[in-house]
Amino acid sequence: MENTNTIFALASARGRAGVAVVRVSGPQAFPCVLQLAKTLSPPRKAVLRTLWAGGEPLDQALVMTFEKGASFTGEDVAEFHLHGGVAVVQSVLLALSKIDGLCPAGPGEFTRRALENNRMDLPQVEGLADLIEAETEAQRKQALHVMRGALGEKCERWRIKLLRAMALLEAVIDFVDEDVPVDVGPEVLELLTSVRKDLLEEISGHAASERIRDGFEVALVGAPNIGKSTLLNAIAGRDVAITSEIAGTTRDVIEVRMDLGGLPVTILDLAGIRESQDEVENLGIGRAVSRANAADIRVFLVDSLSDTNKFGVDSKSGDIIAIGKGDIVDSSDFSVSGKTGRGIDALLAKISDEVSGRVSGSSSLIRQRHLEAIVNAEENISIAIEKVRLGNDFNELIAADLRFSVVALDSLIGRMDIEEVLGEIFAGFCIGK
Numbered sequence: 001m002e003n004t005n006t007i008f009a010l011a012s013a014r015g016r017a018g019v020a021v022v023r024v025s026g027p028q029a030f031p032c033v034l035q036l037a038k039t040l041s042p043p044r045k046a047v048l049r050t051l052w053a054g055g056e057p058l059d060q061a062l063v064m065t066f067e068k069g070a071s072f073t074g075e076d077v078a079e080f081h082l083h084g085g086v087a088v089v090q091s092v093l094l095a096l097s098k099i100d101g102l103c104p105a106g107p108g109e110f111t112r113r114a115l116e117n118n119r120m121d122l123p124q125v126e127g128l129a130d131l132i133e134a135e136t137e138a139q140r141k142q143a144l145h146v147m148r149g150a151l152g153e154k155c156e157r158w159r160i161k162l163l164r165a166m167a168l169l170e171a172v173i174d175f176v177d178e179d180v181p182v183d184v185g186p187e188v189l190e191l192l193t194s195v196r197k198d199l200l201e202e203i204s205g206h207a208a209s210e211r212i213r214d215g216f217e218v219a220l221v222g223a224p225n226i227g228k229s230t231l232l233n234a235i236a237g238r239d240v241a242i243t244s245e246i247a248g249t250t251r252d253v254i255e256v257r258m259d260l261g262g263l264p265v266t267i268l269d270l271a272g273i274r275e276s277q278d279e280v281e282n283l284g285i286g287r288a289v290s291r292a293n294a295a296d297i298r299v300f301l302v303d304s305l306s307d308t309n310k311f312g313v314d315s316k317s318g319d320i321i322a323i324g325k326g327d328i329v330d331s332s333d334f335s336v337s338g339k340t341g342r343g344i345d346a347l348l349a350k351i352s353d354e355v356s357g358r359v360s361g362s363s364s365l366i367r368q369r370h371l372e373a374i375v376n377a378e379e380n381i382s383i384a385i386e387k388v389r390l391g392n393d394f395n396e397l398i399a400a401d402l403r404f405s406v407v408a409l410d411s412l413i414g415r416m417d418i419e420e421v422l423g424e425i426f427a428g429f430c431i432g433k
Helices: 029-037 086-097 109-116 122-133 137-147 150-174 185-204 206-214 228-236 279-294 344-358 368-390 392-413 419-427
Strands: 006-010 019-025 047-053 056-066 077-083 102-104 216-222 254-260 263-269 297-302 320-323
Touching: 006 029, 006 086, 006 109, 019 029, 019 086, 019 109, 029 047, 029 056, 029 077, 029 086, 047 086, 056 086, 077 086, 086 102, 109 122, 122 137, 122 150, 122 392, 137 150, 137 206, 137 263, 150 185, 150 368, 150 392, 185 206, 185 368, 206 263, 206 344, 206 368, 216 228, 216 279, 216 344, 228 254, 228 263, 228 344, 254 344, 263 344, 297 344, 320 344, 368 392
Parallel strands: 006 102, 216 263, 216 297, 297 320
Antiparallel strands: 006 019, 019 077, 047 056, 056 077, 254 263
């Protein structure tokens, strides 16, 4: 259903800037340009105009218009590229608010209209949200890949193959009392096997995609006074943790988020693990063990590499062992020191190599919702494949299984009722997007 109201908002960041962009979308977008700029610019061409309100000039701005069907939202859109002073922006927003038929946009409302007008599918909307939030190069690339429609294109290819298989089965069902000269089983099996293979590849790469989006956790594990907090401060380049010669100084989890090789990594400084009679310290130790076990990688800081004590923490593949306080320990083994910086670059390189290896083979499934839909589709296709191998007596049941798979894919790209999902997505969008 076409929107009858016209929305407007600041589409660039708030605060003073060189340029600020105010976006207007809806049937009154072009009339509001005429009212403020007095003339309408040719579509998709920037023109310099003085904006007026109440007989007073507001600003000299670049004005652009985009016709319905050729804009981000799919509606008539106008953009005012203003000088980025706070007072300038406020004056233009106030002038727009006084025009009949215009109202301020809500969070993500421009993008929602793009979805409603089929300018984007649901995964593209989610990719756009992630692109806005991206902090690292890997996050940017992944979000842009999805925003450009990669997942939607895959879903459409799978859907076409499933519909072809359903059509073949329906033909056999419709002519069950007649001699059907062609056995559709082999072609149906080939179509379903091809789609299932693709779905399994996407499922296997989801964990890597999720880590790119949410980041890795690396826990510093060791006894008290082994140099964990000093090391964290050196990695962060600032004092984020209190350091002291008194054992048990760190009692809570201290986190530093950073970019390692384009991937988001959070370094965790945990309480030193030891036996203690201090109730508060024991709470910190319990939390430390729990977070260390849940982390993606553990860096064990020890007195010597012959030290097999892992402090009650599970050691896993990819964990790193280093001698702590490398500035005062005479050893040829790998050691680190937050005081002198010894081994820090090598440690970060080890972590970077490990996390980079774990994200190879990532898929287009960047959210849990995507994974659940694909798993649902794959499970129904697997059931259908087994029935195809049993023969024509199961054609109606096979067709039903494939319909469930198509429904799962349709829910993924937003062809079904997804109002609850939309509410969650757009709640996190900024005004003006």
